[in-house]
Amino acid sequence: MKTINNSKSWTDxxxxxxxxxxxxxxxxxxxxxxLFDMNKGGPANVTILSMSAHTGTHMDAPLHFIKNGKDxxxxxxxxxxxxxxxxEIKHDRFIPLEEVQQHEINPNERVIFxxxxxxxxxxxxxxxxxxxxxxxxxxxYLKEKKVSVVGVDYISVGGKDxxxxxxxxxxxxxxxxxxxxxxxxxxxxxxxMICMPVKIKDSDGAPAxxxxxxx
Amino acid sequence: MKTINNSKSWTDxxxxxxxxxxxxxxxxxxxxxxLFDMNKGGPANVTILSMSAHTGTHMDAPLHFIKNGKDxxxxxxxxxxxxxxxxEIKHDRFIPLEEVQQHEINPNERVIFxxxxxxxxxxxxxxxxxxxxxxxxxxxYLKEKKVSVVGVDYISVGGKDxxxxxxxxxxxxxxxxxxxxxxxxxxxxxxxMICMPVKIKDSDGAPAxxxxxxx
Numbered sequence: 001m002k003t004i005n006n007s008k009s010w011t012d013x014x015x016x017x018x019x020x021x022x023x024x025x026x027x028x029x030x031x032x033x034x035l036f037d038m039n040k041g042g043p044a045n046v047t048i049l050s051m052s053a054h055t056g057t058h059m060d061a062p063l064h065f066i067k068n069g070k071d072x073x074x075x076x077x078x079x080x081x082x083x084x085x086x087x088e089i090k091h092d093r094f095i096p097l098e099e100v101q102q103h104e105i106n107p108n109e110r111v112i113f114x115x116x117x118x119x120x121x122x123x124x125x126x127x128x129x130x131x132x133x134x135x136x137x138x139x140x141y142l143k144e145k146k147v148s149v150v151g152v153d154y155i156s157v158g159g160k161d162x163x164x165x166x167x168x169x170x171x172x173x174x175x176x177x178x179x180x181x182x183x184x185x186x187x188x189x190x191x192x193m194i195c196m197p198v199k200i201k202d203s204d205g206a207p208a209x210x211x212x213x214x215x
Numbered sequence: 216m217k218t219i220n221n222s223k224s225w226t227d228x229x230x231x232x233x234x235x236x237x238x239x240x241x242x243x244x245x246x247x248x249x250l251f252d253m254n255k256g257g258p259a260n261v262t263i264l265s266m267s268a269h270t271g272t273h274m275d276a277p278l279h280f281i282k283n284g285k286d287x288x289x290x291x292x293x294x295x296x297x298x299x300x301x302x303e304i305k306h307d308r309f310i311p312l313e314e315v316q317q318h319e320i321n322p323n324e325r326v327i328f329x330x331x332x333x334x335x336x337x338x339x340x341x342x343x344x345x346x347x348x349x350x351x352x353x354x355x356y357l358k359e360k361k362v363s364v365v366g367v368d369y370i371s372v373g374g375k376d377x378x379x380x381x382x383x384x385x386x387x388x389x390x391x392x393x394x395x396x397x398x399x400x401x402x403x404x405x406x407x408m409i410c411m412p413v414k415i416k417d418s419d420g421a422p423a424x425x426x427x428x429x430x
Binding site: 009010012014015016017018027028032034035038039043044045046047048049050051052053054056057063064065067073077078080081164167194196197198199200201202203204205207208209211 | 231247258409417
């Protein structure tokens with residue numbers, strides 16, 4: 001069997017998790033703090049994490065918005081690895097149906113949207129109310145096209161007014177969601193992607209590590 | 216470029232993260248709880264995590280025991296993917312030099328030890344004081360052989376009495392450590408492995424997702 005050819009280098013799409021980083025309003029602050037600190041005489045450095053499962057670069061499981069839906073530990077391993085297409089969106093308020101329709105979307109595709117969100121270093125900044133989100137029309141189109149994974153470059157795929165509906169449209173149709181992808185400097189195009197969420201049982205989401213390389 | 220051949224299926228070596236799962240004595244309890252719960256009238260399910268960065272299947276960065284050492288966000292992407300050898304250890308108290316020496320260990324190898332720890336469903340059980348750990352002599356040998364990664368099947372690579380010394384021997388020599396691998400039912404042999412820790416800046420460790428397939 002061919003093993004993974006590692007000659008072409010990978011790029012990390014994961015936002016660094018940091019103390020007090022941006023988080024969804026209404027969720028507790030992200031805390032990354034040392035229980036033991038060698039610089040303060042501790043026997044070792046031991047970091048304690050306290051945060052929403054939906055922090056930074058993370059995945060949403062159907063359970064996030066679907067009662068008794070699949071939890072994040074059920075994300076199939078085979079779906080963690082494979083081609084992904086990064087599509088650039090020009091619209092400056094949301095991801096409109098018309099722009100998505102310009103691309104031929106195929107069944108089982110992993111589709112990632114790069115928007116104006118990626119023009120700022122958002123993981124280090126305060127929560128921005130005017131982030132670019134997926135329109136419900138575009139979500140419905142992706143559902144019709146039977147994509148397998150949708151990824152976005154801010155911490156929610158849906159907007160303030162359509163968040164519940166967009167999540168339900170995707171997660172209710174077994175489309176898994178990656179949020180908080182760090183796409184600054186990444187060119188649109190076809191990539192090979194590995195996306196691995198932490199295996200948290202019964203959880204609606206989990207922090208994930210995501211890497212890509214050009215195909 | 217050849218993309219990853221996904222025809223042969225992967226096996227998950229990651230222990231599920233669960234509420235109140237086993238943790239290192241002296242570290243706070245693992246908490247995986249819902250801030251919002253649809254079964255209790257919540258608008259969505261939203262899980263909050265609170266735990267040591269050294270929970271379940273996780274990686275140790277040099278910073279865990281080396282002042283100003285590399286943190287877990289510096290684990291090189293190229294080291295996340297590649298061959299790994301799972302070696303079975305018969306000794307029932309620790310991993311002795313003599314058993315490790317029976318295997319030809321090569322520079323840059325990822326070496327994973329499967330011990331008696333994997334005969335119990337340890338992630339669901341109380342902390343066990345008599346877990347099998349790496350002897351300092353075997354750690355020194357792995358350092359001499361210049362391996363790149365060492366993995367073990369309990370939540371610490373070192374024992375009660377040699378924990379600090381074993382960690383320093385490995386982490387102080389740029390050998391990265393995977394702890395808490397779930398190897399129940401896994402056969403020894405040569406595998407291809409993907410090991411991706413959450414990218415936590417300035418952290419001494421991070422939960423990781425680890426998968427393998429036979430080469």
